[in-house]
Amino acid sequence: MRYTRDMYIAILGRQPELSLAELERLFGGVDTISPQAALFDTSSTVDIQQLGGSQKIGRLIGELPLRDWRSTSMSLVRQIEKLWSSKSGKLTLGISAYGFDVDVRDIQKTGLILKSKLKSADRSVRLVPNQTPELSTATAHHNKLGLSENKIELLVIRGTNGIYVAESLGSQNITALAARDQNRPKRDAFVGMLPPKLALMMINMAGLPPEHGHNPRLLDPFCGTGVTLQEALIRGYSVYGTDLSDKMIDYSRQNLDWLTSQFNVEHKDYKLETGDAMTHRWQSPVDLVVAEGYLGQPFSAPPSPKKLQEVRDNCQHIISQFLVNLRSQIDAGTPVVLAVPAWRDAQGGFTHLPLSGSVSQYGYKNVGVRATNRSRLLYYRPDQIVARELLILKAE
Ligand SMILES: C[S@@+](CC[C@H](N)C(=O)[O-])C[C@H]1O[C@@H](n2cnc3c(N)ncnc32)[C@H](O)[C@@H]1O
Structure with a gap:
């Protein structure tokens, strides 16, 4: 040996x-x-x-x-x-x-x-x-x-x-992960349930881990109930969440207050405000951006082609406008990790957002992952129609 x-x-x-x-x-x-x-x-x-x-x-x-x-x-x-x-x-x-x-x-x-x-x-x-x-x-x-x-x-x-x-x-530690997921005061099945494990993976995919005495500030502009913010805060980041909905900002606040009271969180720095990701002006600094973007409505069966096109166009509009707005406010090199929707059809194929294949026109480049030969990173459970496609980007 x-x-x-x-x-x-x-x-x-x-x-x-x-x-x-x-x-x-x-x-x-x-x-x-x-x-x-x-x-x-x-x-x-x-x-x-x-x-x-x-x-x-x-x-x-x-x-x-x-x-x-x-x-x-x-x-x-x-x-x-x-x-x-x-x-x-x-x-x-x-x-x-x-x-x-x-x-x-x-x-x-x-x-x-x-x-x-x-x-x-x-x-x-x-x-x-x-x-x-x-x-x-x-x-x-x-x-x-x-x-x-x-x-x-x-x-x-x-x-x-x-x-x-x-x-x-x-x-x-599956006990702690389950507690962070299920015991938090505010959950919302309609905005979706981002699994904490996936949130943590996305945060790490940004490749900018906190170091002793340095707590980079992570922005989630579609923060919803705050799963990404929770995982980032416990990981040692400063966090900044915005969302279109006042109700979601209130939910995120309650969840983060709960997290910091229940878990050992050393760096309790969080900021939350309402804002439309397509137009909002964020306060600097923003060191990295990690978000599950708007995924459209949930489906329990594959939608009709007409319905699919409607939802896809809507998601494309919101997320591409967001990317443009964000780019004008962050430095070149800033990592951006996004989960965007991809819809599974009855044959197991996927319909993707057009922007997922053309990020350069919005001022970003795809960060390649050598360890896997998959051209796309997809997260879904076997019964899910709306999969999450993960984009690992860098502002150019
Ligand atoms: C898929 S959910 C994200 C859920 C989140 N990861 C969580 O932990 O609950 C998408 C969120 O985007 C918000 N949203 C939709 N359109 C938006 C926009 N134009 N600007 C900002 N937020 C938006 C919704 O209110 C919703 O909370």
């Missing part, structure tokens, strides 16, 4: 191309090692709670040649036994195998062998039972795996070119 420093493994989320885009914009180069996992190196701190698109993050501790689980398991036990001989106290151990054609019982067996080896070296071990070859994010999170020296989760990933072994540094 070869040991490498400062290399990290990310277990990607439900839509891996979005997770990859997020990682690349934050950390630079990212290698896709399997359909579910990516490898990257960085000298920055890696904190899973600051990522929307990764389920788990681990520090790479070694690589093994491409073999089946049995042979992998043998090398693993040998190496891990050596590696952990210096750990003291009771250990909690979980094993997650990704990409192996293996029965859950074989994973448990590896755990039991490791347990008995460590026991004979006077280490007591509690094994976290697997329901599937990989421990779910919920199980890993509830067992606090990766969060302290003695609570360990091994991530074993069968990649295209080799097997990667990592020690988890934690899983996504």
